[in-house]
Every structure is written in C-alpha cells, then in structure tokens.
Amino acid sequence: MELPGGIGSMSFGRPPGFILRNAAIWLLVLGAASPSQGASVQASHTGCGYSSPGVVSVSCEFSYEPDRQLLALLWTPGMPAQWHLEDAFGHGSPEINSNSQEIVFTGALTNNPVVFEYRVTVPPGYTGPQPLTGEVEYQLDSMTNGSSVLADPDPLFVDSHHRIDASASNYGWIDPSGVVIVAHGGSANFDMWPDPYYHVSNVLVDAIDIGSMSSYSFTNVTCDRTIEVVFAENLACMGTPEWWLAAQGLTNETVDFCAAETNDVDSDGMPAWAEWESDTIPTNFGSVLRVLSVQRTGADVRVEWKGGTNAWQSLETRQDLVDTTAQWRAIFTNEPPTDSVTDFLHTNLTSPRLFYRVKAWRQ
Numbered sequence: 061m062e063l064p065g066g067i068g069s070m071s072f073g074r075p076p077g078f079i080l081r082n083a084a085i086w087l088l089v090l091g092a093a094s095p096s097q098g099a100s101v102q103a104s105h106t107g108c109g110y111s112s113p114g115v116v117s118v119s120c121e122f123s124y125e126p127d128r129q130l131l132a133l134l135w136t137p138g139m140p141a142q143w144h145l146e147d148a149f150g151h152g153s154p155e156i157n158s159n160s161q162e163i164v165f166t167g168a169l170t171n172n173p174v175v176f177e178y179r180v181t182v183p184p185g186y187t188g189p190q191p192l193t194g195e196v197e198y199q200l201d202s203m204t205n206g207s208s209v210l211a212d213p214d215p216l217f218v219d220s221h222h223r224i225d226a227s228a229s230n231y232g233w234i235d236p237s238g239v240v241i242v243a244h245g246g247s248a249n250f251d252m253w254p255d256p257y258y259h260v261s262n263v264l265v266d267a268i269d270i271g272s273m274s275s276y277s278f279t280n281v282t283c284d285r286t287i288e289v290v291f292a293e294n295l296a297c298m299g300t301p302e303w304w305l306a307a308q309g310l311t312n313e314t315v316d317f318c319a320a321e322t323n324d325v326d327s328d329g330m331p332a333w334a335e336w337e338s339d340t341i342p343t344n345f346g347s348v349l350r351v352l353s354v355q356r357t358g359a360d361v362r363v364e365w366k367g368g369t370n371a372w373q374s375l376e377t378r379q380d381l382v383d384t385t386a387q388w389r390a391i392f393t394n395e396p397p398t399d400s401v402t403d404f405l406h407t408n409l410t411s412p413r414l415f416y417r418v419k420a421w422r423q
C-alpha cells in the first residue's frame with residue numbers, strides 16, 4: 061500500500077504483509093490496534109445500476125468531526141472480479157493508484173465531508189445484483205495511528221435491472237401498478253385513471269410532487285424509482301362534490317353540475333349546495349337544516365333544531381340584528397356524527413332579546 065505524499069508519518073495498524081481477504085476481519089484487527097482514538101467518522105457510498113458492458117458510477121462521502129483535520133484518506137473499492145476501477149474525481153483530487161485497486165487523494169483534504177465519485181467499467185456478461193464494498197482508511201490529527209471504517213451500506217448492491225414502484229391513492233388507479241422491472245437505461249410509461257367525478261390531483265415521482273398529468277414516462281432508468289398518483293374529487297362551482305350531486309340524481313344530460321348545485325328540487329328553501337354542506341337530502345322536503353323551536357323558561361332558553369348527521373353544526377346567538385357592530389357568537393359546537401335532532405339549553409340569560417341561528421358545514 062502506498063500512501064499519498066506528505067504524510068510519511070502515518071501508520072496504519074495493519075501488520076506488514078497482512079493480506080486483506082475479509083473486510084470484517086480487517087476491521088477487527090484495526091479496532092484492536094487503535095482501541096481508544098475516539099474518532100467520529102462516517103463513510104457512505106451510493107450507486108444504482110450498471111449495463112453490461114458499460115459503466116457504473118459510485119458517489120462516495122467521508123465525514124469526520126468538524127474540529128479535526130483529515131491527514132490521510134485511502135478508499136479501496138471492492139467489486140466483482142473483472143470489474144475495473146476506471147477513474148475518480150471530486151474533493152482532494154482522487155486518483156486511481158498504480159495497482160488499480162485503491163483511490164488515493166493527491167490534493168489537500170480540506171473538505172468535510174470529502175465528496176467524490178469513481179467509475180467502474182463492467183465487462184460483458186453480468187446481470188442481476190452485484191455487490192460493491194468500500195474499505196476506508198483514514199487518519200485524523202487527533203490520532204497516533206490510522207484507522208478504518210467500512211462504507212455504508214456494506215455491501216452496496218448495484219443492479220442491471222431496476223424496479224419502479226407504482227401506486228395510487230383511492231378513487232382511481234395507475235397502469236401498470238405495483239413493482240415494474242426495467243432494464244438499466246430502459247423506459248417505462250404509466251397512465252393515471254381517475255374514477256368518475258375524480259381527477260388526478262398530484263403525481264409524485266421519487267416522492268417529489270410534479271403536478272397533475274394523465275401519464276408519465278420514465279426514460280434512461282438508472283436507479284430504483286417510485287411513482288404515486290393522488291386523486292381528488294371534482295367540485296362544482298360552489299364547491300359541491302360532483303359525485304354527490306350525481307349520487308343524489310341531480311344531474312342528467314341537460315343539467316350541468318354548477319346548475320345542479322343551485323337548484324332546490326325539493327323546494328325546502330335549501331339549494332343543493334347547502335344540503336351538501338348540512339348533510340341533508342336534496343330530494344326530500346323534510347330533510348333540511350331548520351330550527352324547530354325556541355322556548356324560554358325564566359332565564360333559560362332551549363333551542364331545538366334538525367339537520368343531517370355528518371356535518372359540523374354550531375349554534376350562534378346575537379342580541380341585535382340591526383346593530384352592525386354586534387357579532388354572531390357561537391355558544392355550542394356539534395361535532396359529527398350528530399343526532400338528526402339536537403337541542404341546547406342556553407342558561408342564565410339577562411338580555412331581554414336574543415336571536416339564534418344554526419350553521420352547518422363540512423370539513
């Protein structure tokens with residue numbers, strides 16, 4: 061092993077002539093040689109896939125305690141036989157050393173983390189997952205001897221094929237769905253199909269929202285990928301869900317959704333959009349949000365009303381309808397599921413006159 065120039069005092073704990081065949085054993089030997097140096101370092105590498113023949117790129121990162129100086133670094137990739145370490149570039153001017161086995165750093169190691177990339181040529185005939193390892197020797201200024209870590213993950217698997225995980229929220233589907241296998245560098249197209257009265261709200265590719273679309277194509281796939289489609293309900297002009305208007309039979313070929321939501325087909329005084337908000341039936345005159353009675357007994361008032369069962373309700377009161385500075389004030393909030401008939405006792409009243417109203421809404 062040759063170390064980079066300028067650090068001749070560096071001394072690794074590996075006995076001279078020790079031949080590394082098993083990374084776990086090597087780590088054990090070094091750990092015994094440097095038991096209490098207390099360095100906090102982390103090495104990691106990422107790579108996705110390869111074609112055969114072709115090239116695989118591996119991104120590497122080595123980080124250490126921020127108040128330390130990195131004196132030396134040596135990165136030894138492990139890879140399938142016949143795979144060839146080609147070149148490297150990044151922080152510290154990494155180069156492939158003369159034995160084509162190790163990456164040495166010929167420049168100043170002033171970055172923390174040290175970030176670099178190396179490339180490996182893959183000969184013909186390889187398919188499927190292949191392991192890559194990274195054995196990292198280093199010395200910080202706080203250490204009398206060098207030490208080592210294995211790059212995480214150990215091993216890193218790269219693959220000639222990749223998977224695209226395709227999934228959909230409720231109210232639609234994506235085609236194809238589930239796990240789709242794609243060759244390295246290949247393509248795959250996905251179509252989004254919302255249920256009736258729904259639309260594509262968001263498409264997330266690798267968990268990043270890229271907006272709304274009816275299809276999406278991956279090209280030059282070099283890593284595992286994900287795609288997820290989220291559907292949302294279509295809303296008429298005033299916010300009433302189209303599926304609800306259709307389910308209530310309020311639309312036909314001549315009535316569009318925005319007209320349907322303003323109609324009051326059961327003549328109960330509530331247009332369809334208000335019946336949606338209060339969860340009452342827009343085709344049933346008796347199903348409507350309405351105050352049934354207001355009864356005063358001494359200083360108490362009992363208010364009774366009817367409505368739906370799956371909307372929020374609040375009972376509000378006000379002393380004066382003319383005075384614009386007077387505000388409606390909520391005295392009771394009814395959280396769904398509610399009873400279809402509710403009453404509330406307003407107690408210890410001193411005002412000679414009070415008005416009440418009931419409000420309903422969906423969340």
Ligand SMILES: [Ca+2]
Pocket residue numbers: 326328330335340341342343344345346347348
């Ligand atoms: Ca009704």
